[in-house]
Amino acid sequence: MRAINRSVILNSIKANGPIARAEVARSSGLSPATVTAITAELIEEGFVYEKAAGDSSGGRPPILLAINPLGGYVVGIKLMEDHAIGALTDLEANILQRHQMPLIDRSAEGAIQVMADLVKMLLGLGAVPRKKLIGVGVGLAGIVDSNQGVLRQSPYFGWLDIPIRDLLQAHVKAPVFIDNDVNTFTLAERWFGSGQGVKDFLTVTIGRGVGLGIVTNGQFYRGAGGGAGEFGHIVVDADGPLCDCGKRGCLEAFVSDPALLAQANEAKSKTFIPQTVNDLEELARLSQQGEPGAVAILHRAGSIFGQSIANLVNIFNPGRLLISGEGVRNGPVFFNAMRTAIQEFTMPGQYNDLELRIEPWGDDIWARGAASLVLQQLFESPVLQDVKP
Numbered sequence: 001m002r003a004i005n006r007s008v009i010l011n012s013i014k015a016n017g018p019i020a021r022a023e024v025a026r027s028s029g030l031s032p033a034t035v036t037a038i039t040a041e042l043i044e045e046g047f048v049y050e051k052a053a054g055d056s057s058g059g060r061p062p063i064l065l066a067i068n069p070l071g072g073y074v075v076g077i078k079l080m081e082d083h084a085i086g087a088l089t090d091l092e093a094n095i096l097q098r099h100q101m102p103l104i105d106r107s108a109e110g111a112i113q114v115m116a117d118l119v120k121m122l123l124g125l126g127a128v129p130r131k132k133l134i135g136v137g138v139g140l141a142g143i144v145d146s147n148q149g150v151l152r153q154s155p156y157f158g159w160l161d162i163p164i165r166d167l168l169q170a171h172v173k174a175p176v177f178i179d180n181d182v183n184t185f186t187l188a189e190r191w192f193g194s195g196q197g198v199k200d201f202l203t204v205t206i207g208r209g210v211g212l213g214i215v216t217n218g219q220f221y222r223g224a225g226g227g228a229g230e231f232g233h234i235v236v237d238a239d240g241p242l243c244d245c246g247k248r249g250c251l252e253a254f255v256s257d258p259a260l261l262a263q264a265n266e267a268k269s270k271t272f273i274p275q276t277v278n279d280l281e282e283l284a285r286l287s288q289q290g291e292p293g294a295v296a297i298l299h300r301a302g303s304i305f306g307q308s309i310a311n312l313v314n315i316f317n318p319g320r321l322l323i324s325g326e327g328v329r330n331g332p333v334f335f336n337a338m339r340t341a342i343q344e345f346t347m348p349g350q351y352n353d354l355e356l357r358i359e360p361w362g363d364d365i366w367a368r369g370a371a372s373l374v375l376q377q378l379f380e381s382p383v384l385q386d387v388k389p
């Protein structure tokens with residue numbers, strides 16, 4: 001109960017602060033005595049500080065409570081195919097330090113060692129003592145059992161059932177939380193980004209793959225076994241190209257970075273595109289220069305992506321849909337085609353409810369998302385945290 005009240009109070013200060021104690025009591029429904037006792041504890045621990053109100057017209061200014069962003073620190077790590085990205089953040093998920101390390105040994109043990117080294121490095125760069133580290137969050141591609149802290153299946157490494165949380169915890173001596181990378185991104189948006197104040201929103205990421213995060217009625221939706229959101233593997237055309245998952249014609253097999261590059265270089269062999277295309281920036285640039293092969297590829301992929309998103313919108317009726325990921329570099333040809341298809345294929349009412357946002361992208365966002373995994377534990381009441389059967 002105390003832990004729940006503590007999160008409720010912290011969350012109220014985070015959402016409404018600077019805020020007076022009386023106001024916290026009123027908005028949380030807790031007794032003033034409880035609020036006073038718990039805030040004293042939070043001040044003592046450095047998570048909250050007292051601040052005098054700025055405008056005083058003679059009388060004694062009320063004392064307000066605010067979150068102390070530097071009351072604790074978090075490390076967020078995103079494990080990529082060949083490197084790990086890490087960020088040291090404050091309590092408001094602001095990035096203070098960033099660093100990345102290559103994965104030379106691609107075994108699970110090798111990756112754990114790199115992540116442990118990254119934590120040490122980031123604490124050193126930020127001159128943060130280990131006791132101020134609240135926890136480490138790790139975002140990974142694949143199917144993750146976040147309650148057990150186990151990576152069930154990794155598409156990039158071929159690992160199965162790796163207890164990443166416990167292995168890393170033994171190294172860093174601080175609580176470790178792990179989750180699927182798209183979920184961590186969604187969490188960051190919900191607590192600190194464009195998902196704030198929206199009860200029903202979706203995040204779609206595009207890039208190396210396609211991912212989906214679902215928040216309905218303010219709650220994260222994970223599905224019966226934690227596998228919800230495999231949007232990249234909905235079938236667009238059962239006779240389509242082979243996907244990484246072993247099936248044919250998944251959305252990812254049409255619109256992911258590797259799929260687009262394969263299409264570009266196939267078009268080159270048929271001389272629709274005169275040059276070898278090395279990366280997505282190059283393909284996007286060719287399309288903006290009007291190179292017909294590049295325009296055709298990105299227009300078709302954007303349309304397919306938009307149709308698939310329209311299906312999601314028709315099912316979930318989100319108030320907001322955030323699109324992000326490395327694929328935001330695909331450029332206007334892709335995204336204009338996507339917007340047209342979304343408008344064309346959603347039910348009119350659903351379309352009117354929808355606010356579509358394309359979020360700028362940087363590798364930092366993944367690491368910030370992973371850090372939010374830890375911050376969630378601080379701000380969200382344990383009863384509201386995702387409970388799995």
Ligand SMILES: [Zn+2]
Binds near residue numbers: 232233245246247
């Ligand atoms: Zn697939």
